[in-house]
Amino acid sequence: MDFRPLNTLERRQLVDALRGNAESDRAILMDRQDTSFVGVVDEIPDEEVISAIKSVPCHY
């Protein structure tokens, strides 16, 4: 795979989203069509439940 890196702004947004998800229970939204990162939300609309990644109690 030819890895395409994130630019600085994209990386900052993604890190903020991951930390907000882990520390503040903010849900990460992934795109309904292709699963790409869309943003974060505090309240999940019903129609987005399946595409909203809630805080996951993973090992890492």
Add this chain to the structure above:
Amino acid sequence: MGLLDSEAGKKRLLSIEIPIIERYNLDRDKDYQVKVQRVGGGLVLRYRLKPCHNVYELETRLTSAYPTVPPETRVLTPLKHCPHLLEGQTLCLWRQGSTRAASRWDPAKYTCIFALQAAWRWLACYEVWHETGDWPLPDAR
């Protein structure tokens, strides 16, 4: 409980897992839909995730002991060796010790799509690590 050969396992599949996979696939581009295949006494889910610019192929195995035993997810796309990656490119997601009590997987709360979402988050962390050398989230305590 066998996932495919017990009443409880079949009920779990038909009432919880299959409907949520169908819901996940609804409106999803065909390339990103979850495909389900029977393997032995369990199921294998194959799918793609694209947290950022890169597309990853994954599979999540629901063994015959699922959901008591958590699903196992591995990335088929070659990765650089990184933290939280086990042999065979299996993602270290649920295990915190070797006992069921210490596992972070809760079969009463989670489904196979929850496992897929956990894999998405892992891949997002991987994309950051790939560039910075730092895993963006601390180990869970």
